[in-house]
Amino acid sequence: MNDRLSDEKRQLIEEKIRAQRAQQTSEAVQNIIEFNQTPADLKAQMDRFVIGQTKGKKVIATAIAFHYKRLANALKEALIETGGDIDIALRTAKTPKANILLVGPTGCGKTYSSATASALVGVPFIEEDLTRFSEVGYVGQNANDILVDLLLIAGGNPHVAQMGIVYLDEIDKIATDGVAFKDVSGKGVQKGLLKLVEGVENSIEIGRERILLSTRHVLFIAGGAYENLDQLVKKRMQKQNYTGDWQDYLLSEDLVSFGMERQLMGRFPVKIVYDALTSRDLRRIMTRSEDSPLLAYVEDLRAWGIELKFTDAALSEVARLAQREGTGARGLTGILHRVLIEDMYDLPGNYTGELVVDENYMQARLR
Ligand SMILES: Nc1ncnc2c1ncn2[C@@H]1O[C@H](COP(=O)(O)OP(=O)(O)OP(=O)(O)O)[C@@H](O)[C@H]1O
Ligand SMILES: [Mg+2]
Secondary structure (H helix, E strand, O other), X not given: OHHHHHHHHHHXXXXXXXXXXXXXXXXXXXXXXXXXXXXXXXXXXXXXXXXOOHHHHHHHHHHHHHHHHHHHHHHHHHHHHOOOOXXXXXXXXXXXXXXXXXXXXXXXXXXXXXXXXHHXXXXXXXXXXXXXXXXXXXXXXXXXXXXXXXXXXXXOOHHXXXXXXXXXXXXXXXXXXXXXXXXXXXXXXXXXXXXXXHOOEEEEEEOOEEEEEEOOOOEEEEEEOOOOHHHHHXXXXXXXXXXXXXXXXXXXXXXXXXXXXXXXXXXXXXXXXXXXXXXXXXXXXXXXOOOOHHHHHHHHHHOOOEEEEEOHHHHXXXXXXXXXXXXXXXXXXXXXXXXXXXXXXXXXXXXXXXXXXXXXXXXXXXX
């Protein structure tokens, strides 16, 4: 008797969970279908976190806002035609994609600005390292891994997963050097990538279910340092008698000269060069970004009753040292840690009140 009752209850709970999940799933899809941020809105939101890179933020915000607006419209239409079946709608909706290629030095915000924009739009974001791809080397497995990662980050919601953003890191590392028979693997990976970016469909087995997932509506952002690419662009500009900032003249053909496949570069119509962060940018990252690494330390120490303060001169010094390291904004955390580690160890439990870091303090700690 008791067992039967608990069986019924269990069933009831299972039904409730299922209904709740269905509700969440349709809400998440609805969120994308109702997407209505303008590029300027999105850029303004990005400004709260990403410092500098004004041109980059503008182009990313525009590309992403247009992508989701276009996708939303296409899905709305397809949903009317298919009587509300999102699976069929996703399969029939056509959206030309404007994938984005980001060129810029390490730690300047390529991944960060992409992740931030995705979070602001409310779509899943995953980062995939392309150097790992060359080892696997065949598109089916790579596509499968990416689709599974998207599914995981989308909380198991297959519809939302297929509308996410995939950041392909280190795309410059799969360049060939243009010499026949060398780097065959690089060429192979680029060919595979071409299919992935355009849209491949894979069915994934999860438990007893088979889920059909495709990358057709996934927006791809690829990032790479492309060291010395500026030399190639400048050389071409000189030949063609162009003057001006090389960053405004980057074309697919320059990337082809670098060792990228022409077809692949054609699938990334939006190309942006990010600037190396200046020490002024680095300082502003500490004082203005809502994700500031300094803010993280301030909050950590506040939890122990310690008010951390940096003088202007000390902030400038941290920025200067970080810039010298040449690892972009990543350098900030390392330097702040080195400056603060002694007090982070000693003070909690022994002291409450202000902790003022000035130039002398920095010098003493960084000796
Ligand atoms: N412009 C920026 N504004 C605010 N924070 C930044 C900026 N650039 C970088 N950061 C901080 O530095 C970290 C590293 O940056 P990010 O991961 O975007 O580097 P990246 O350009 O992708 O470099 P890599 O080529 O090495 O992957 C970020 O997580 C972020 O905290
Ligand atoms: Mg990165």
